[in-house]
Amino acid sequence: MIANKYNIDIINIPSKGIELKINNPQDILNLENKIKEKIYRDNYSVENRRVYIIKQLYLTNNDLTLDYLSEEYLVSKTSIYNDIKVINKVIEGYGSKIVSNISGIELIGNEINIQRSLIELIFHYSDKVSYSSSINKAQLVFFDKNIVNSIYEELFLENKSLIENLPDYYIQSFLTLVFTLCSRVKIDRHIGDDFKYVTPNFNNYDSETVKTFVDFLIDELDLNLKAKDIAYLKKQIYAHRLVDKPINDKSDNNFIVNKFIGRISKIEGVDFSNNEELVKAMSYHISAMVERLKLGIHIQNPLLKSLRKEYKTLFSIIWYSANILEDYFKIKMNDDEVALILIYFQIQIEASNKANNILIVCQYGISCAQLIYNKVKGFLPEKDNLLIRTLDELSNSDLSDVDFIISSINLDYLNLDIPYVFVNPVINNDDYIKIISEYTKIFSKRYQIRKNEKNNEDVSAIEIDDLISLETIFLRKEFKNKEELIEYVGNSLNKNKFVDYSYLKSIFTREAIGITALEYGVALPHASSKTVNRTHIAICTLSHPIDWDGIPTSLVIFMNFEDDEVENIRYIVDKIYKKINSKEKVDKLVGCKKPEELIEEIRSI
Incomplete structure (x- = not known):
């Protein structure tokens, strides 16, 4: 215990509590100062303790033991065991694992899987460590500042053609991967011989900019990159679309x-x-x-x-x-x-709608507006007209033909009738969301009207209640978790020949890689159409909600389509969503006590 280092004994007194036995009053002051120092550094929060464990295991060759962590962080070994359990849960499925044995705490797995799991941990903890609210800051928390700053400078200043016009999420994913690879190479951990996957004709896309970046890592950062490390890096450059090529010509x-x-x-x-x-x-x-x-x-x-x-x-x-x-x-x-x-x-x-006139405004002048222009032109339709204005020019411009404004300054004070979105001069992830959400909200209305008219003309005679039967309705059931529910419904559907034997495997695979829960306590799990024998809808309601992707869920709808039911999918999916787009509607379905009552409720859509 840390108290022993300061000649302090902790004595348990039955029915009274604990007593600190000291020989020198200065010892207790020294202990108090030590504890305060650690608390002030904020290293003792649970999340920061786990970040420390991750860094020590992944980014150093230091030995790590339960005794050391327990003493360093003033917690029990049980707490450290729990930390390891939590970290392993995050990286579950990534092919690596943290284990504690007689030799200490170790990281096991091949190098590619170890790097993949570290990247997952960094994104997971990017918004959890108290002093870090973004992936950029998290990169500085996990990695050596010289590596981070040098690579940022190389890509954003010296060799920027590699990342020009790329969405921010591609860039940050690639940067995190490069920081991980470089940091592992620094401790002499390299991609192994098991990495054999090669893209056909990839060398044809080995551009001068890629070679320059690899040379920079070797020469400027003094990294001992081996052939497999470089091959792996080039694969990542392609996979993150820093170098583009179409689908294989086959x-x-x-x-x-x-x-x-x-x-x-x-x-x-x-x-x-x-x-x-x-x-x-x-x-x-x-x-x-x-x-x-x-x-x-x-x-x-x-x-x-x-x-x-x-x-x-x-x-x-x-x-x-x-x-x-x-x-x-x-x-x-x-x-x-x-x-x-x-x-x-x-x-x-x-x-498919007419061209839109979009104005880009920046208070810092044309150069700033050009930065925004270069980013947004990559994901807005080519037909749209993108115009650049300074703030001064905006005040004196005829805006009668402008449909939408993207601005790096708040324009509320102008009381414009034109919809606009307020963004950062350097477009970030939140700005992408803002722009796309606002753009689609404004410009998709004409298409939606036209599409609805077409759907009403073309829809086949199939109706939702034709797809529901007594064999596919399960009312007021009790299950402990979603796995138990899926297995029950899947086995029942298989027994009645609605799906084949591989249905359950397919649906569990889908559940493992994405979220199928929606708001209002509804889940929409689905499987591959190849596992469906007959198009149908299965509905299960619950007496008590179960956790489904973190959402208390009482209604589960399985929309299972055969391959040849393409024409009906949009119509059916649209209808289902209309029936579950409010809590009141969901509660009505969950409240049905008889299958006939539920079918009637569905028929009323």
């Missing part, structure tokens, strides 16, 4: 991309297949996405929550269609990647 690959686009076209009732801009963008994006998923790179998409909420139906449609890509490329999609694809389609949907 005709089968191009066919799959076109098949994916065609599937969404058929469901949406909008022909995307002849849109050369979208086909080309999808070819580049899917090519890099496949590399990311095969390498285990998880892009943290800051738009995910907003996109999933704003575009529930399109999000579900892309997830449903993604099984085409999953089956062909042998990958597992996740919510973040689905949301990235959604952006491309939503932008093209909006692009």
